Amino acid sequence: MRLFYAIFLPEDVRKALVEAQGLVARYRGWKEVPPHQLHLTLLFLGERPAGELEDLAALGHRLGRLQPPFTARIRGTGYFPNEGTPRVWFAKAEGEGLVALAEGLRQEVLGLLGPEALEAGGDKPFKPHITLARRKAPAPRVPPVVFGLEWPVTEFALVRSELRPRGPVYTILERFPLRGEHGREQEESLGERPEDH
Numbered sequence: 405m406r407l408f409y410a411i412f413l414p415e416d417v418r419k420a421l422v423e424a425q426g427l428v429a430r431y432r433g434w435k436e437v438p439p440h441q442l443h444l445t446l447l448f449l450g451e452r453p454a455g456e457l458e459d460l461a462a463l464g465h466r467l468g469r470l471q472p473p474f475t476a477r478i479r480g481t482g483y484f485p486n487e488g489t490p491r492v493w494f495a496k497a498e499g500e501g502l503v504a505l506a507e508g509l510r511q512e513v514l515g516l517l518g519p520e521a522l523e524a525g526g527d528k529p530f531k532p533h534i535t536l537a538r539r540k541a542p543a544p545r546v547p548p549v550v551f552g553l554e555w556p557v558t559e560f561a562l563v564r565s566e567l568r569p570r571g572p573v574y575t576i577l578e579r580f581p582l583r584g585e586h587g588r589e590q591e592e593s594l595g596e597r598p599e600d601h
Contacts, residue, residue, distance in 0.1 A: 434537040
């Protein structure tokens, strides 16, 4: 199954992004991402055997216990690639916890499954973004959009992506609450134990 870790967006943030999508809706060449599918990918895993699901879920819970909640922000839009003909129009995301969470997942997956698990694209530099539309035919660029959005990130998810003729279908397989305080308390209590000889 095709898997990735992601953060999904609260309703108010989704609504603001959907309003921005109206800018490309007038051009036939762009196809907007459906509102309920708007998300921020933390790590793309590609095709993985079903037998790995339990380990990938355990990894998510383990990282969630260590990572505290944080605030994410969206300030503006951009294109992939930035030069030449764009394929993707996206909203730029930022927040200190985003990089820590994405890098933590990358390291955990490397340790669990080895480097081949990241060959599907997880080895690319992490650029936090939310894809708003994909270019399917010749279409002009739209002017930049400026946002002042922010939201508290309190969980992330393991997601299955099924490719269908009308577009991908996403299914959240498991959610992982961020509980940084709990994780630190556990580490501190473990650190206070006398070493076994």
